Amino acid sequence: METREKIIIIGGGFAGLQLAKTLNNKNKKVILLDRVNHHMFQPLFYQVACGRIEPSNISFPFRKIFQQSRNTQFRLTEVKEIDPAHNKVITDEAEFTYDKLIIATGCKTNFFGNKDLEGKAFAMKNTQEAISIRNHVLMTFEKLIIEKSRSDDGNWNIVIVGSGPTGVELAGAFAEMKKEILPRDYPYMNFKHLKIILVSSTEKPLAVMSSEAQEKSEQYLKELGVDFLSGEYVTEYDGDKVYMKSGKQIPSNNVIWAAGVTGNVVEGFPEEKLIKNRYIVDRYNKVKGYDNIFAIGDIASMETPKYPQGHPQVANVAITQAKNLGKNLLKKNLSEWSEYEYHDKGSLATIGKHRAVVDLPFFKFQGFLAWYFWMFLHLMLILSVRNKLAIFFNWMWSYFNKDSSLRLIILPNKKNGTLQ
Numbered sequence: 001m002e003t004r005e006k007i008i009i010i011g012g013g014f015a016g017l018q019l020a021k022t023l024n025n026k027n028k029k030v031i032l033l034d035r036v037n038h039h040m041f042q043p044l045f046y047q048v049a050c051g052r053i054e055p056s057n058i059s060f061p062f063r064k065i066f067q068q069s070r071n072t073q074f075r076l077t078e079v080k081e082i083d084p085a086h087n088k089v090i091t092d093e094a095e096f097t098y099d100k101l102i103i104a105t106g107c108k109t110n111f112f113g114n115k116d117l118e119g120k121a122f123a124m125k126n127t128q129e130a131i132s133i134r135n136h137v138l139m140t141f142e143k144l145i146i147e148k149s150r151s152d153d154g155n156w157n158i159v160i161v162g163s164g165p166t167g168v169e170l171a172g173a174f175a176e177m178k179k180e181i182l183p184r185d186y187p188y189m190n191f192k193h194l195k196i197i198l199v200s201s202t203e204k205p206l207a208v209m210s211s212e213a214q215e216k217s218e219q220y221l222k223e224l225g226v227d228f229l230s231g232e233y234v235t236e237y238d239g240d241k242v243y244m245k246s247g248k249q250i251p252s253n254n255v256i257w258a259a260g261v262t263g264n265v266v267e268g269f270p271e272e273k274l275i276k277n278r279y280i281v282d283r284y285n286k287v288k289g290y291d292n293i294f295a296i297g298d299i300a301s302m303e304t305p306k307y308p309q310g311h312p313q314v315a316n317v318a319i320t321q322a323k324n325l326g327k328n329l330l331k332k333n334l335s336e337w338s339e340y341e342y343h344d345k346g347s348l349a350t351i352g353k354h355r356a357v358v359d360l361p362f363f364k365f366q367g368f369l370a371w372y373f374w375m376f377l378h379l380m381l382i383l384s385v386r387n388k389l390a391i392f393f394n395w396m397w398s399y400f401n402k403d404s405s406l407r408l409i410i411l412p413n414k415k416n417g418t419l420q
């Protein structure tokens with residue numbers, strides 16, 4: 001008979017995976033549930049979308065991570081509902097009971113209820129979506145060359161909506177692709193008319209960073225030839241044209257939506273447990289009103305004197321909340337539990353080669369030193385030595401060759417009329 005406490009973790013992102021690692025080989029039975037079979041390193045999705053690195057370099061199968069574990073099991077399944085009254089998690093395939101439940105389901109792209117945008121623009125919140133962007137953008141050029149369509153009608157424009165780190169990094173990478181790679185891959189095409197357009201509701205890019213970072217990133221985008229449209233709100237997209245609140249219209253078949261996220265809330269909790277689609281938690285990450293249910297990472301909203309609106313939805317918060325909760329769960333007495341406190345270590349973004357901006361708590365810098373710092377930090381954060389080496393090799397290869405050989409178009413196979 002099982003005597004160990006049974007802990008179910010929903011979601012193996014930065015938070016869920018860190019928690020499972022903290023509890024690994026301890027006296028708890030841990031079951032990790034995720035709808036995908038791998039952990040995803042989201043900060044480098046944009047490099048997959050631009051064909052700079054392989055998806056496998058930033059994806060880590062859970063079964064491999066916990067191959068040697070004595071107490072952790074993984075189940076590939078999507079959680080549909082939580083039944084807190086009966087300590088049960090419900091999926092399409094099965095039900096799982098728990099002693100303690102940890103919700104670490106993160107966020108999904110927020111289209112703010114606009115179904116047209118959701119259906120036609122690309123999101124970049126999982127590996128599959130990053131690969132879809134790569135496929136679609138590359139297919140645009142392949143179609144153009146076959147159909148011999150006009151290259152100056154704007155349909156091939158790449159429009160990125162949202163000028164946070166994801167939007168800025170994508171725009172920089174596509175601008176470099178336009179300059180260095182596309183003319184070599186498609187020598188008979190003229191890329192003069194291809195525009196990389198970054199649409200922003202704010203006046204400057206990277207509004208969450210310092211004014212120095214905002215100024216510099218705007219300058220870098222300009223140097224790379226990105227059209228930065230500030231103070232614009234996208235209202236519609238019909239697959240051919242992007243419509244703005246100001247009346248402006250931009251032709252494009254390639255629209256990437258990087259303008260917001262919202263929590264992956266699982267059914268089963270009353271409305272008052274949530275604020276802005278995040279579970280309200282106390283300083284121990286315990287969900288309001290429950291003793292054995294916790295939420296960590298992007299999906300948790302914890303009010304503290306330093307963060308009255310909740311913490312920023314970034315990887316470091318997810319990881320440190322998971323570490324704190326993991327240590328608490330291993331303590332014998334509740335009286336020994338530690339409250340969570342976030343110490344912001346800063347933020348950074350890169351905008352093409354040799355261009356990055358770094359805001360540390362007591363020091364801000366930009367330029368090529370910042371770019372090396374960005375590369376070093378991301379290499380350190382990537383799981384597994386093999387992947388660190390693979391990414392380092394790919395980066396060095398494209399650094400010296402101004403090229404990469406990862407521009408594969410891999411589309412789903414159609415069999416008997418259905419996708420396989």
Ligand SMILES: Cc1cc2nc3c(=O)[nH]c(=O)nc-3n(C[C@H](O)[C@H](O)[C@H](O)COP(=O)(O)OP(=O)(O)OC[C@H]3O[C@@H](n4cnc5c(N)ncnc54)[C@H](O)[C@@H]3O)c2cc1C
Pocket residue numbers: 010011012013014015016033034035036038039040042043044045046077078079080104105106107124125165166264266296297298299313314315316318
């Ligand atoms: C493109 C992009 C770039 C980013 N860049 C940075 C960056 O440079 N720096 C930074 O600090 N942060 C960055 N972030 C934010 C960072 O990735 C998140 O803050 C972090 O991933 C949050 O971790 P999490 O564990 O809460 O959620 P996630 O990492 O999103 O993990 C959630 C997990 O839950 C699973 N899941 C969700 N719902 C269910 C369900 N119902 N059933 C089963 N499984 C489920 C998902 O499959 C996923 O594995 C970026 C995010 C994106 C999308």
